[in-house]
Amino acid sequence: MRTLYGVGLGPGEPELLTLKGRRLLDESSVIYTPTGAIASRSRAADILLGLGIDESKLEPMVFPMSMEDSVREEAWKANAEYIDVSLADGATASFVTLGDASVYSTWTYLVRALARRTSDIQTPTVPGVTTMSAAAAALEIPLVIGDESIALVPTPNRIEDLVPLLESMDTLVLYKVGRRLESVIGFLEERGLAGCSYFASNVGVAAQHVQVGFPDLDAGKGPYMSTIIIRTSDAQ
Ligand SMILES: C[S@@+](CC[C@H](N)C(=O)[O-])C[C@H]1O[C@@H](n2cnc3c(N)ncnc32)[C@H](O)[C@@H]1O
Structure with a gap:
Protein backbone atom coordinates (compact mmCIF):
# COMPACT_ATOMS: atom_id res chain seq x y z
CA MET A 1 0.00 0.00 0.00
CA PRO A 127 -7.32 20.63 5.22
CA GLY A 128 -5.83 24.08 4.76
CA VAL A 129 -6.86 27.68 5.36
CA THR A 130 -9.19 28.79 2.58
CA THR A 131 -8.55 31.96 0.63
CA MET A 132 -11.84 33.41 1.81
CA SER A 133 -10.82 32.98 5.46
CA ALA A 134 -7.41 34.56 4.89
CA ALA A 135 -8.97 37.37 2.81
CA ALA A 136 -11.50 38.15 5.57
CA ALA A 137 -8.67 38.21 8.11
CA ALA A 138 -6.62 40.59 5.94
CA LEU A 139 -9.66 42.82 5.51
CA GLU A 140 -10.45 42.61 9.23
CA ILE A 141 -14.07 41.65 8.56
CA PRO A 142 -16.12 38.64 9.62
CA LEU A 143 -17.35 36.29 6.92
CA VAL A 144 -20.53 35.51 8.86
CA ILE A 145 -21.85 36.16 12.34
CA GLY A 146 -24.89 35.02 14.31
CA ASP A 147 -27.44 33.34 12.07
CA GLU A 148 -26.09 34.80 8.82
CA SER A 149 -25.79 32.64 5.71
CA ILE A 150 -22.90 32.44 3.25
CA ALA A 151 -22.38 31.17 -0.29
CA LEU A 152 -19.11 30.62 -2.13
CA VAL A 153 -19.45 30.59 -5.91
CA PRO A 154 -17.23 30.83 -8.98
CA THR A 155 -18.01 34.15 -10.65
CA PRO A 156 -20.69 33.41 -13.25
CA ASN A 157 -20.33 34.48 -16.87
CA ARG A 158 -23.87 35.85 -16.69
CA ILE A 159 -23.42 38.35 -13.86
CA GLU A 160 -27.23 38.56 -13.39
CA ASP A 161 -27.06 35.01 -12.03
CA LEU A 162 -25.80 36.63 -8.83
CA VAL A 163 -29.17 38.29 -8.17
CA PRO A 164 -30.91 35.33 -6.45
CA LEU A 165 -27.80 34.66 -4.39
CA LEU A 166 -27.53 38.26 -3.25
CA GLU A 167 -31.23 38.20 -2.35
CA SER A 168 -30.97 35.03 -0.26
CA MET A 169 -27.47 35.20 1.30
CA ASP A 170 -25.97 37.55 3.88
CA THR A 171 -22.46 37.01 2.54
CA LEU A 172 -21.49 36.05 -0.97
CA VAL A 173 -17.90 35.11 -1.83
CA LEU A 174 -16.82 35.20 -5.47
CA TYR A 175 -13.83 33.15 -6.58
CA LYS A 176 -12.45 32.93 -10.13
CA VAL A 177 -13.24 36.58 -10.83
CA GLY A 178 -10.58 36.93 -13.55
CA ARG A 179 -11.62 38.86 -16.64
CA ARG A 180 -15.14 39.33 -15.24
CA LEU A 181 -13.89 41.86 -12.67
CA GLU A 182 -15.05 44.87 -14.64
CA SER A 183 -18.57 43.55 -15.10
CA VAL A 184 -18.83 42.44 -11.44
CA ILE A 185 -17.82 45.93 -10.29
CA GLY A 186 -20.33 47.58 -12.63
CA PHE A 187 -23.07 45.22 -11.43
CA LEU A 188 -22.37 45.82 -7.72
CA GLU A 189 -22.03 49.60 -8.14
CA GLU A 190 -25.36 49.77 -10.01
CA ARG A 191 -27.08 47.97 -7.14
CA GLY A 192 -25.53 50.16 -4.45
CA LEU A 193 -23.53 47.24 -3.07
CA ALA A 194 -19.98 48.54 -3.67
CA GLY A 195 -19.79 49.92 -0.12
CA CYS A 196 -20.33 46.47 1.38
CA SER A 197 -18.05 44.71 -1.11
CA TYR A 198 -14.44 43.78 -0.35
CA PHE A 199 -11.71 43.04 -2.87
CA ALA A 200 -8.69 40.87 -2.07
CA SER A 201 -5.96 39.84 -4.50
CA ASN A 202 -2.77 37.83 -4.02
CA VAL A 203 -3.68 37.16 -0.40
CA GLY A 204 -0.73 36.00 1.67
CA VAL A 205 2.05 36.98 -0.73
CA ALA A 206 4.09 40.17 -1.14
CA ALA A 207 1.72 41.51 -3.81
CA GLN A 208 -1.29 41.20 -1.49
CA HIS A 209 -3.84 43.95 -2.01
CA VAL A 210 -7.11 44.37 -0.13
CA GLN A 211 -9.61 47.20 -0.20
CA VAL A 212 -13.18 48.12 0.68
CA GLY A 213 -15.24 48.77 -2.45
CA PHE A 214 -13.57 49.40 -5.76
CA PRO A 215 -12.17 52.96 -5.80
CA ASP A 216 -9.05 53.32 -7.96
CA LEU A 217 -9.00 49.61 -8.80
CA ASP A 218 -7.79 48.97 -12.32
CA ALA A 219 -10.69 46.68 -13.22
CA GLY A 220 -9.26 45.86 -16.64
CA LYS A 221 -6.18 44.32 -14.99
CA GLY A 222 -7.63 42.26 -12.15
CA PRO A 223 -5.04 39.68 -11.08
CA TYR A 224 -5.99 36.01 -11.61
CA MET A 225 -5.79 35.48 -7.83
CA SER A 226 -8.70 37.75 -6.90
CA THR A 227 -11.58 37.22 -4.50
CA ILE A 228 -14.58 39.44 -3.80
CA ILE A 229 -16.60 39.25 -0.59
CA ILE A 230 -20.02 40.92 -0.56
CA ARG A 231 -21.63 41.36 2.84
CA THR A 232 -25.18 42.38 2.00
CA SER A 233 -25.91 42.55 5.73
CA ASP A 234 -23.47 45.51 5.91
CA ALA A 235 -25.39 47.43 3.18
CA GLN A 236 -26.57 50.86 4.40
C1 LIG B 1 -9.17 27.00 -8.02
S1 LIG B 1 -9.70 28.10 -6.75
C2 LIG B 1 -8.75 27.50 -5.40
C3 LIG B 1 -9.37 27.80 -4.07
C4 LIG B 1 -8.56 27.28 -2.89
N1 LIG B 1 -8.48 25.83 -2.90
C5 LIG B 1 -9.11 27.74 -1.54
O1 LIG B 1 -9.35 26.93 -0.65
O2 LIG B 1 -9.30 28.95 -1.37
C6 LIG B 1 -8.80 29.51 -7.27
C7 LIG B 1 -9.51 30.80 -6.89
O3 LIG B 1 -9.30 31.05 -5.50
C8 LIG B 1 -9.09 32.42 -5.30
N2 LIG B 1 -7.71 32.58 -4.77
C9 LIG B 1 -6.81 31.59 -4.59
N3 LIG B 1 -5.68 32.07 -4.01
C10 LIG B 1 -5.91 33.40 -3.83
C11 LIG B 1 -5.12 34.45 -3.27
N4 LIG B 1 -3.91 34.21 -2.77
N5 LIG B 1 -5.67 35.70 -3.24
C12 LIG B 1 -6.92 35.94 -3.72
N6 LIG B 1 -7.68 34.98 -4.26
C13 LIG B 1 -7.19 33.73 -4.32
C14 LIG B 1 -9.24 33.12 -6.64
O4 LIG B 1 -10.58 33.56 -6.74
C15 LIG B 1 -8.94 32.01 -7.60
O5 LIG B 1 -9.60 32.22 -8.84
Missing part, protein backbone atom coordinates in the same frame (compact mmCIF):
# COMPACT_ATOMS: atom_id res chain seq x y z
CA ARG A 2 1.18 3.54 -0.82
CA THR A 3 -0.07 6.82 0.71
CA LEU A 4 -0.56 10.09 -1.11
CA TYR A 5 -1.65 12.94 1.17
CA GLY A 6 -3.53 15.90 -0.30
CA VAL A 7 -2.22 18.81 1.74
CA GLY A 8 -3.89 22.24 1.72
CA LEU A 9 -1.15 24.86 2.01
CA GLY A 10 -3.30 27.93 2.65
CA PRO A 11 -3.37 30.80 0.16
CA GLY A 12 0.25 31.94 0.28
CA GLU A 13 1.66 32.78 3.69
CA PRO A 14 3.87 29.81 4.66
CA GLU A 15 2.97 30.07 8.37
CA LEU A 16 -0.67 29.27 7.59
CA LEU A 17 0.18 25.65 6.81
CA THR A 18 -1.15 23.35 9.56
CA LEU A 19 1.27 21.53 11.86
CA LYS A 20 -0.12 18.23 10.57
CA GLY A 21 0.48 19.29 6.98
CA ARG A 22 4.03 20.30 7.83
CA ARG A 23 4.75 16.96 9.52
CA LEU A 24 3.39 14.96 6.59
CA LEU A 25 5.35 17.02 4.07
CA ASP A 26 8.49 16.28 6.09
CA GLU A 27 7.62 12.58 6.08
CA SER A 28 6.98 12.53 2.32
CA SER A 29 9.68 11.29 0.00
CA VAL A 30 8.23 13.35 -2.84
CA ILE A 31 5.93 16.38 -2.93
CA TYR A 32 3.98 16.91 -6.14
CA THR A 33 3.36 20.60 -6.83
CA PRO A 34 0.63 21.35 -9.40
CA THR A 35 1.41 23.97 -12.01
CA GLY A 36 -0.23 25.21 -15.20
CA ALA A 37 3.00 24.99 -17.16
CA ILE A 38 6.31 23.24 -16.49
CA ALA A 39 8.30 26.42 -17.09
CA SER A 40 6.65 28.41 -14.32
CA ARG A 41 7.43 27.87 -10.66
CA SER A 42 4.12 27.56 -8.86
CA ARG A 43 2.93 29.55 -5.87
CA ALA A 44 2.67 26.22 -4.04
CA ALA A 45 6.40 25.65 -4.64
CA ASP A 46 7.12 29.17 -3.34
CA ILE A 47 5.26 28.38 -0.11
CA LEU A 48 7.17 25.12 0.34
CA LEU A 49 10.52 26.78 -0.26
CA GLY A 50 9.48 29.54 2.15
CA LEU A 51 9.07 26.80 4.76
CA GLY A 52 12.60 25.58 4.13
CA ILE A 53 11.46 22.33 2.54
CA ASP A 54 14.19 20.69 0.49
CA GLU A 55 13.71 21.66 -3.17
CA SER A 56 14.94 18.26 -4.34
CA LYS A 57 11.73 16.71 -2.92
CA LEU A 58 9.52 18.88 -5.10
CA GLU A 59 8.21 17.47 -8.33
CA PRO A 60 6.15 19.81 -10.55
CA MET A 61 3.06 18.20 -12.03
CA VAL A 62 1.45 19.94 -14.99
CA PHE A 63 -2.32 20.44 -15.15
CA PRO A 64 -3.01 22.65 -18.20
CA MET A 65 -5.51 25.44 -17.49
CA SER A 66 -7.64 24.51 -20.48
CA MET A 67 -11.33 25.18 -21.16
CA GLU A 68 -11.47 21.79 -22.91
CA ASP A 69 -12.78 19.04 -20.62
CA SER A 70 -10.87 16.40 -22.58
CA VAL A 71 -7.51 18.18 -22.08
CA ARG A 72 -8.03 18.46 -18.34
CA GLU A 73 -9.29 14.87 -18.04
CA GLU A 74 -6.25 13.61 -19.96
CA ALA A 75 -3.95 15.44 -17.53
CA TRP A 76 -5.69 13.96 -14.44
CA LYS A 77 -5.42 10.49 -15.96
CA ALA A 78 -1.79 10.86 -17.07
CA ASN A 79 -0.70 12.30 -13.70
CA ALA A 80 -2.53 9.54 -11.81
CA GLU A 81 -0.78 6.97 -14.00
CA TYR A 82 2.59 8.62 -13.39
CA ILE A 83 2.07 8.58 -9.60
CA ASP A 84 0.90 4.97 -9.64
CA VAL A 85 3.88 3.86 -11.70
CA SER A 86 6.51 5.85 -9.81
CA LEU A 87 5.48 5.44 -6.14
CA ALA A 88 7.22 2.44 -4.60
CA ASP A 89 5.42 0.02 -2.29
CA GLY A 90 5.12 1.54 1.21
CA ALA A 91 5.98 5.05 -0.02
CA THR A 92 4.54 8.21 1.54
CA ALA A 93 4.11 11.21 -0.74
CA SER A 94 2.11 14.44 -0.79
CA PHE A 95 0.24 16.44 -3.37
CA VAL A 96 -0.16 20.07 -2.34
CA THR A 97 -2.91 22.52 -3.18
CA LEU A 98 -3.40 26.22 -2.55
CA GLY A 99 -5.92 27.07 0.13
CA ASP A 100 -7.99 24.10 1.24
CA ALA A 101 -7.71 20.80 -0.59
CA SER A 102 -11.48 20.31 -0.81
CA VAL A 103 -12.38 23.71 -2.27
CA TYR A 104 -12.17 23.92 -6.07
CA SER A 105 -9.03 21.82 -6.01
CA THR A 106 -7.24 19.65 -8.56
CA TRP A 107 -6.74 17.24 -5.68
CA THR A 108 -10.36 16.00 -5.97
CA TYR A 109 -9.93 15.14 -9.66
CA LEU A 110 -6.60 13.46 -9.03
CA VAL A 111 -8.07 11.33 -6.22
CA ARG A 112 -10.88 10.20 -8.54
CA ALA A 113 -8.45 9.39 -11.34
CA LEU A 114 -6.27 7.40 -8.94
CA ALA A 115 -9.28 5.48 -7.58
CA ARG A 116 -10.28 4.51 -11.13
CA ARG A 117 -6.78 3.15 -11.68
CA THR A 118 -5.71 1.45 -8.46
CA SER A 119 -6.89 0.50 -4.97
CA ASP A 120 -3.29 0.40 -3.75
CA ILE A 121 -2.90 4.14 -3.05
CA GLN A 122 -4.76 5.66 -0.09
CA THR A 123 -5.45 9.37 -0.40
CA PRO A 124 -6.16 11.12 2.94
CA THR A 125 -6.85 14.86 2.81
CA VAL A 126 -5.27 17.42 5.15
Whole structure:
Protein backbone atom coordinates (compact mmCIF):
# COMPACT_ATOMS: atom_id res chain seq x y z
CA MET A 1 0.00 0.00 0.00
CA ARG A 2 1.18 3.54 -0.82
CA THR A 3 -0.07 6.82 0.71
CA LEU A 4 -0.56 10.09 -1.11
CA TYR A 5 -1.65 12.94 1.17
CA GLY A 6 -3.53 15.90 -0.30
CA VAL A 7 -2.22 18.81 1.74
CA GLY A 8 -3.89 22.24 1.72
CA LEU A 9 -1.15 24.86 2.01
CA GLY A 10 -3.30 27.93 2.65
CA PRO A 11 -3.37 30.80 0.16
CA GLY A 12 0.25 31.94 0.28
CA GLU A 13 1.66 32.78 3.69
CA PRO A 14 3.87 29.81 4.66
CA GLU A 15 2.97 30.07 8.37
CA LEU A 16 -0.67 29.27 7.59
CA LEU A 17 0.18 25.65 6.81
CA THR A 18 -1.15 23.35 9.56
CA LEU A 19 1.27 21.53 11.86
CA LYS A 20 -0.12 18.23 10.57
CA GLY A 21 0.48 19.29 6.98
CA ARG A 22 4.03 20.30 7.83
CA ARG A 23 4.75 16.96 9.52
CA LEU A 24 3.39 14.96 6.59
CA LEU A 25 5.35 17.02 4.07
CA ASP A 26 8.49 16.28 6.09
CA GLU A 27 7.62 12.58 6.08
CA SER A 28 6.98 12.53 2.32
CA SER A 29 9.68 11.29 0.00
CA VAL A 30 8.23 13.35 -2.84
CA ILE A 31 5.93 16.38 -2.93
CA TYR A 32 3.98 16.91 -6.14
CA THR A 33 3.36 20.60 -6.83
CA PRO A 34 0.63 21.35 -9.40
CA THR A 35 1.41 23.97 -12.01
CA GLY A 36 -0.23 25.21 -15.20
CA ALA A 37 3.00 24.99 -17.16
CA ILE A 38 6.31 23.24 -16.49
CA ALA A 39 8.30 26.42 -17.09
CA SER A 40 6.65 28.41 -14.32
CA ARG A 41 7.43 27.87 -10.66
CA SER A 42 4.12 27.56 -8.86
CA ARG A 43 2.93 29.55 -5.87
CA ALA A 44 2.67 26.22 -4.04
CA ALA A 45 6.40 25.65 -4.64
CA ASP A 46 7.12 29.17 -3.34
CA ILE A 47 5.26 28.38 -0.11
CA LEU A 48 7.17 25.12 0.34
CA LEU A 49 10.52 26.78 -0.26
CA GLY A 50 9.48 29.54 2.15
CA LEU A 51 9.07 26.80 4.76
CA GLY A 52 12.60 25.58 4.13
CA ILE A 53 11.46 22.33 2.54
CA ASP A 54 14.19 20.69 0.49
CA GLU A 55 13.71 21.66 -3.17
CA SER A 56 14.94 18.26 -4.34
CA LYS A 57 11.73 16.71 -2.92
CA LEU A 58 9.52 18.88 -5.10
CA GLU A 59 8.21 17.47 -8.33
CA PRO A 60 6.15 19.81 -10.55
CA MET A 61 3.06 18.20 -12.03
CA VAL A 62 1.45 19.94 -14.99
CA PHE A 63 -2.32 20.44 -15.15
CA PRO A 64 -3.01 22.65 -18.20
CA MET A 65 -5.51 25.44 -17.49
CA SER A 66 -7.64 24.51 -20.48
CA MET A 67 -11.33 25.18 -21.16
CA GLU A 68 -11.47 21.79 -22.91
CA ASP A 69 -12.78 19.04 -20.62
CA SER A 70 -10.87 16.40 -22.58
CA VAL A 71 -7.51 18.18 -22.08
CA ARG A 72 -8.03 18.46 -18.34
CA GLU A 73 -9.29 14.87 -18.04
CA GLU A 74 -6.25 13.61 -19.96
CA ALA A 75 -3.95 15.44 -17.53
CA TRP A 76 -5.69 13.96 -14.44
CA LYS A 77 -5.42 10.49 -15.96
CA ALA A 78 -1.79 10.86 -17.07
CA ASN A 79 -0.70 12.30 -13.70
CA ALA A 80 -2.53 9.54 -11.81
CA GLU A 81 -0.78 6.97 -14.00
CA TYR A 82 2.59 8.62 -13.39
CA ILE A 83 2.07 8.58 -9.60
CA ASP A 84 0.90 4.97 -9.64
CA VAL A 85 3.88 3.86 -11.70
CA SER A 86 6.51 5.85 -9.81
CA LEU A 87 5.48 5.44 -6.14
CA ALA A 88 7.22 2.44 -4.60
CA ASP A 89 5.42 0.02 -2.29
CA GLY A 90 5.12 1.54 1.21
CA ALA A 91 5.98 5.05 -0.02
CA THR A 92 4.54 8.21 1.54
CA ALA A 93 4.11 11.21 -0.74
CA SER A 94 2.11 14.44 -0.79
CA PHE A 95 0.24 16.44 -3.37
CA VAL A 96 -0.16 20.07 -2.34
CA THR A 97 -2.91 22.52 -3.18
CA LEU A 98 -3.40 26.22 -2.55
CA GLY A 99 -5.92 27.07 0.13
CA ASP A 100 -7.99 24.10 1.24
CA ALA A 101 -7.71 20.80 -0.59
CA SER A 102 -11.48 20.31 -0.81
CA VAL A 103 -12.38 23.71 -2.27
CA TYR A 104 -12.17 23.92 -6.07
CA SER A 105 -9.03 21.82 -6.01
CA THR A 106 -7.24 19.65 -8.56
CA TRP A 107 -6.74 17.24 -5.68
CA THR A 108 -10.36 16.00 -5.97
CA TYR A 109 -9.93 15.14 -9.66
CA LEU A 110 -6.60 13.46 -9.03
CA VAL A 111 -8.07 11.33 -6.22
CA ARG A 112 -10.88 10.20 -8.54
CA ALA A 113 -8.45 9.39 -11.34
CA LEU A 114 -6.27 7.40 -8.94
CA ALA A 115 -9.28 5.48 -7.58
CA ARG A 116 -10.28 4.51 -11.13
CA ARG A 117 -6.78 3.15 -11.68
CA THR A 118 -5.71 1.45 -8.46
CA SER A 119 -6.89 0.50 -4.97
CA ASP A 120 -3.29 0.40 -3.75
CA ILE A 121 -2.90 4.14 -3.05
CA GLN A 122 -4.76 5.66 -0.09
CA THR A 123 -5.45 9.37 -0.40
CA PRO A 124 -6.16 11.12 2.94
CA THR A 125 -6.85 14.86 2.81
CA VAL A 126 -5.27 17.42 5.15
CA PRO A 127 -7.32 20.63 5.22
CA GLY A 128 -5.83 24.08 4.76
CA VAL A 129 -6.86 27.68 5.36
CA THR A 130 -9.19 28.79 2.58
CA THR A 131 -8.55 31.96 0.63
CA MET A 132 -11.84 33.41 1.81
CA SER A 133 -10.82 32.98 5.46
CA ALA A 134 -7.41 34.56 4.89
CA ALA A 135 -8.97 37.37 2.81
CA ALA A 136 -11.50 38.15 5.57
CA ALA A 137 -8.67 38.21 8.11
CA ALA A 138 -6.62 40.59 5.94
CA LEU A 139 -9.66 42.82 5.51
CA GLU A 140 -10.45 42.61 9.23
CA ILE A 141 -14.07 41.65 8.56
CA PRO A 142 -16.12 38.64 9.62
CA LEU A 143 -17.35 36.29 6.92
CA VAL A 144 -20.53 35.51 8.86
CA ILE A 145 -21.85 36.16 12.34
CA GLY A 146 -24.89 35.02 14.31
CA ASP A 147 -27.44 33.34 12.07
CA GLU A 148 -26.09 34.80 8.82
CA SER A 149 -25.79 32.64 5.71
CA ILE A 150 -22.90 32.44 3.25
CA ALA A 151 -22.38 31.17 -0.29
CA LEU A 152 -19.11 30.62 -2.13
CA VAL A 153 -19.45 30.59 -5.91
CA PRO A 154 -17.23 30.83 -8.98
CA THR A 155 -18.01 34.15 -10.65
CA PRO A 156 -20.69 33.41 -13.25
CA ASN A 157 -20.33 34.48 -16.87
CA ARG A 158 -23.87 35.85 -16.69
CA ILE A 159 -23.42 38.35 -13.86
CA GLU A 160 -27.23 38.56 -13.39
CA ASP A 161 -27.06 35.01 -12.03
CA LEU A 162 -25.80 36.63 -8.83
CA VAL A 163 -29.17 38.29 -8.17
CA PRO A 164 -30.91 35.33 -6.45
CA LEU A 165 -27.80 34.66 -4.39
CA LEU A 166 -27.53 38.26 -3.25
CA GLU A 167 -31.23 38.20 -2.35
CA SER A 168 -30.97 35.03 -0.26
CA MET A 169 -27.47 35.20 1.30
CA ASP A 170 -25.97 37.55 3.88
CA THR A 171 -22.46 37.01 2.54
CA LEU A 172 -21.49 36.05 -0.97
CA VAL A 173 -17.90 35.11 -1.83
CA LEU A 174 -16.82 35.20 -5.47
CA TYR A 175 -13.83 33.15 -6.58
CA LYS A 176 -12.45 32.93 -10.13
CA VAL A 177 -13.24 36.58 -10.83
CA GLY A 178 -10.58 36.93 -13.55
CA ARG A 179 -11.62 38.86 -16.64
CA ARG A 180 -15.14 39.33 -15.24
CA LEU A 181 -13.89 41.86 -12.67
CA GLU A 182 -15.05 44.87 -14.64
CA SER A 183 -18.57 43.55 -15.10
CA VAL A 184 -18.83 42.44 -11.44
CA ILE A 185 -17.82 45.93 -10.29
CA GLY A 186 -20.33 47.58 -12.63
CA PHE A 187 -23.07 45.22 -11.43
CA LEU A 188 -22.37 45.82 -7.72
CA GLU A 189 -22.03 49.60 -8.14
CA GLU A 190 -25.36 49.77 -10.01
CA ARG A 191 -27.08 47.97 -7.14
CA GLY A 192 -25.53 50.16 -4.45
CA LEU A 193 -23.53 47.24 -3.07
CA ALA A 194 -19.98 48.54 -3.67
CA GLY A 195 -19.79 49.92 -0.12
CA CYS A 196 -20.33 46.47 1.38
CA SER A 197 -18.05 44.71 -1.11
CA TYR A 198 -14.44 43.78 -0.35
CA PHE A 199 -11.71 43.04 -2.87
CA ALA A 200 -8.69 40.87 -2.07
CA SER A 201 -5.96 39.84 -4.50
CA ASN A 202 -2.77 37.83 -4.02
CA VAL A 203 -3.68 37.16 -0.40
CA GLY A 204 -0.73 36.00 1.67
CA VAL A 205 2.05 36.98 -0.73
CA ALA A 206 4.09 40.17 -1.14
CA ALA A 207 1.72 41.51 -3.81
CA GLN A 208 -1.29 41.20 -1.49
CA HIS A 209 -3.84 43.95 -2.01
CA VAL A 210 -7.11 44.37 -0.13
CA GLN A 211 -9.61 47.20 -0.20
CA VAL A 212 -13.18 48.12 0.68
CA GLY A 213 -15.24 48.77 -2.45
CA PHE A 214 -13.57 49.40 -5.76
CA PRO A 215 -12.17 52.96 -5.80
CA ASP A 216 -9.05 53.32 -7.96
CA LEU A 217 -9.00 49.61 -8.80
CA ASP A 218 -7.79 48.97 -12.32
CA ALA A 219 -10.69 46.68 -13.22
CA GLY A 220 -9.26 45.86 -16.64
CA LYS A 221 -6.18 44.32 -14.99
CA GLY A 222 -7.63 42.26 -12.15
CA PRO A 223 -5.04 39.68 -11.08
CA TYR A 224 -5.99 36.01 -11.61
CA MET A 225 -5.79 35.48 -7.83
CA SER A 226 -8.70 37.75 -6.90
CA THR A 227 -11.58 37.22 -4.50
CA ILE A 228 -14.58 39.44 -3.80
CA ILE A 229 -16.60 39.25 -0.59
CA ILE A 230 -20.02 40.92 -0.56
CA ARG A 231 -21.63 41.36 2.84
CA THR A 232 -25.18 42.38 2.00
CA SER A 233 -25.91 42.55 5.73
CA ASP A 234 -23.47 45.51 5.91
CA ALA A 235 -25.39 47.43 3.18
CA GLN A 236 -26.57 50.86 4.40
C1 LIG B 1 -9.17 27.00 -8.02
S1 LIG B 1 -9.70 28.10 -6.75
C2 LIG B 1 -8.75 27.50 -5.40
C3 LIG B 1 -9.37 27.80 -4.07
C4 LIG B 1 -8.56 27.28 -2.89
N1 LIG B 1 -8.48 25.83 -2.90
C5 LIG B 1 -9.11 27.74 -1.54
O1 LIG B 1 -9.35 26.93 -0.65
O2 LIG B 1 -9.30 28.95 -1.37
C6 LIG B 1 -8.80 29.51 -7.27
C7 LIG B 1 -9.51 30.80 -6.89
O3 LIG B 1 -9.30 31.05 -5.50
C8 LIG B 1 -9.09 32.42 -5.30
N2 LIG B 1 -7.71 32.58 -4.77
C9 LIG B 1 -6.81 31.59 -4.59
N3 LIG B 1 -5.68 32.07 -4.01
C10 LIG B 1 -5.91 33.40 -3.83
C11 LIG B 1 -5.12 34.45 -3.27
N4 LIG B 1 -3.91 34.21 -2.77
N5 LIG B 1 -5.67 35.70 -3.24
C12 LIG B 1 -6.92 35.94 -3.72
N6 LIG B 1 -7.68 34.98 -4.26
C13 LIG B 1 -7.19 33.73 -4.32
C14 LIG B 1 -9.24 33.12 -6.64
O4 LIG B 1 -10.58 33.56 -6.74
C15 LIG B 1 -8.94 32.01 -7.60
O5 LIG B 1 -9.60 32.22 -8.84
